[in-house]
Amino acid sequence: MTEAREPAAPAPAYLPELPRLFVDRAVEAALLEDLGRAGDITAQATLPPEAKAIAAFVARKPGVSAGIDFARRAMAMMDPAIRFSTLIADGTRLKPGDVVARVEGSARAVLSAERVALNFLGHLSGVASATRLFADKVAHTKAKIVCTRKTTPGLRAFEKYAVKCGGGANHRFGLDDAILIKDNHIAVCGSVAEAIRRARGFAGHLVKIEVEVDRLDQLVEAMTERPDAVLLDNMGPDMLREAVKIVAHRAATEASGGVTLETVAAIAETGVDLISTGWITHSAPVLDIGLDIDVR
Numbered sequence: 001m002t003e004a005r006e007p008a009a010p011a012p013a014y015l016p017e018l019p020r021l022f023v024d025r026a027v028e029a030a031l032l033e034d035l036g037r038a039g040d041i042t043a044q045a046t047l048p049p050e051a052k053a054i055a056a057f058v059a060r061k062p063g064v065s066a067g068i069d070f071a072r073r074a075m076a077m078m079d080p081a082i083r084f085s086t087l088i089a090d091g092t093r094l095k096p097g098d099v100v101a102r103v104e105g106s107a108r109a110v111l112s113a114e115r116v117a118l119n120f121l122g123h124l125s126g127v128a129s130a131t132r133l134f135a136d137k138v139a140h141t142k143a144k145i146v147c148t149r150k151t152t153p154g155l156r157a158f159e160k161y162a163v164k165c166g167g168g169a170n171h172r173f174g175l176d177d178a179i180l181i182k183d184n185h186i187a188v189c190g191s192v193a194e195a196i197r198r199a200r201g202f203a204g205h206l207v208k209i210e211v212e213v214d215r216l217d218q219l220v221e222a223m224t225e226r227p228d229a230v231l232l233d234n235m236g237p238d239m240l241r242e243a244v245k246i247v248a249h250r251a252a253t254e255a256s257g258g259v260t261l262e263t264v265a266a267i268a269e270t271g272v273d274l275i276s277t278g279w280i281t282h283s284a285p286v287l288d289i290g291l292d293i294d295v296r
Helices: 020-035 041-046 068-078 107-137 156-165 183-189 192-202 216-223 237-247 264-268
Strands: 052-059 083-086 099-106 144-146 179-181 209-213 229-233 252-256 274-276 289-295
Touching: 020 068, 020 107, 020 156, 041 107, 052 107, 068 083, 068 099, 068 107, 099 107, 107 144, 107 156, 107 264, 107 289, 179 192, 183 192, 183 209, 192 209, 192 216, 209 216, 209 252, 216 229, 216 237, 229 237, 237 252, 237 264, 264 274
Parallel strands: 144 274, 179 209, 209 229, 229 252, 252 274
Antiparallel strands: 052 099, 052 289, 083 099
16 A cells, blocks of 8 residues: 655645535535445445455645545445544645545445545545645735635535635635625626615625726726725736726735636736636646555
C-alpha cells in the first residue's frame, strides 16, 4: 500500500464545519442511488461475508484535500464497524502519494462504499484545488477569490465549503441572504439608482445590498445611493482601476467576468477587494484520488 513520503503541508487554521445532517443526507442519497434495488451484487458474488480489507485513500495528483467527512460517512453507513482514520485534514496541500485516510473492516462494505466516497472526495478536492490555484495567483494583493451560485444543484453548501478549504471566500449562498441587483433588475426598474432605492426600502438592517455595473457612469450613479458593494462586471484592468478610485473605499469592490488563471493577477492588482469566478465550482476538474486496497 502507498505511504505518504513526508508530512503534508498544514491545513488552514480555521474552516467552517459542515453539519453532519447535511453530509449524511447527501451520502445516503448517493449510496441509495448506487446500490439500486439489490445492493452491490459484485461484492456479494465475489467476496465472502467474513472477508476483511485494509485500504488507503491516496492522492494521485497534487492538489488540496476536501470532503474527507463524506468518505468517512459513506464507509460508516455501509458498516458502522469499519475503522476510519483521517491522516490529512481538509484544506491541506497534497502531493502525489500522500495518504489522506485509511479504512479497515468488511471488504464487502469498503468496496460498496468506495465509489461514493471517492466521488465526493475527488469532486470537493477538485474544487478546493482549483480555488487554491486562483488564490495563490493573488496572494501578493489584498484581493480575495470568491465563488458564485454557479454550483452543482444540491451540492452548493459542500462546494462552497471546498472553496474555503482552497483558501477562497464565499459569496451569497442563495437568493435570500443578500440583495444582488443585476442588469436585468436594473432594466425593469429603469435605472441603477432607482433599483438601489427600492432595495434599500425593502431590506432589513442586516441585509447587504450589492449592485452590478459594467460602465463607469453607472458606477457614479450607483454610489449616490450608497450600496454596500459594487460588482464591476467585465471591466478590463484600466477601467477597474478607475472604478476603485471612484468608489474610494465607500463600498466593497468585486470584479467579475473574464477571470482566468492568466488574468486574475492583473485584476487583483487594480485594488479590488473581491474577485468572483464560477469556474472554481462549475468547471473544476476532479482531483485524482484512488483507493488502494489489501485484502486480509
